[in-house]
Amino acid sequence: LQSMFRSNWVIECRDKGRLLLEDRTKIKINPTMKLVINDTTYYLKKDFANKRVRLENSEQTIAEITYDKIIPPATVSIEKKQGDLSLHLIACLYYIFMLRE
Template identity: 30%
Template sequence: MCTEFFTVLPMRRSSEKQIIINDSDSVQVGFIQRKYKNFWEKLINYLPLPFLETRNIDGETSKYNIEIREQSFRSNLFKLKWDTFLRDSNEENKFLLEDRTKISSNPRMVYHKNNKEYVFKKDVFSSTCEISLNNAVCATVSKDKKISPNVKLLTETNDLTNIELLGIYYIINLVY
């Protein structure tokens, strides 16, 4: 079972515009959006000081709501970490996303969900990101065009939702 989703990322990294997620039939299934806590946080993001920048994402589908929140400055001094809150109609779950990048041209993030570690490996040169569990690829995110970046998501598992995958991909895109 392989499902496809499509979206177009904004050109500006600081944009708060909703990023619409469509399925293979061009039907809107959800959205993700960058969020700022206040005006000052948004203003700081325009400064060329990347260690002061915060990256928070909200998203929604018919079944799920997601909030990806960067942890405090103190806990992010050495490695970046985000808390991921995934809500459905019955419950709210909290998961961890952490940066395991050693070289910035080979970014890797690890998403801890339900005692499993999903590894997001972004290939900067081919503009693809592979999501793997136990060295088996379970999803792929690829960028079709550089200008007005069209993104295609192919999922082969139901463990991760489309807003989780695209939200984490957007975080990787904002950081690297």
């Protein structure tokens, strides 16, 4: 029943195994997605009127993704701060996050 209102994905990744990605947005202007990798929970968050998407866990910010505009052609940059997630995986998660609707 919950999947009727919120999107859920099960992603098979060669490096990390099975990933669970779930939309946790309560207010449409502040989208949030929850990512579970091997019992570790990460969150993709975007604030209203901010051109920055953050990937973070409970202790720290893993990466910050910035873009200049939403409609193509857009320039996207990823700044990986900490963690063991690959840059390719972070880019794929950002792509899913931006196309969630």
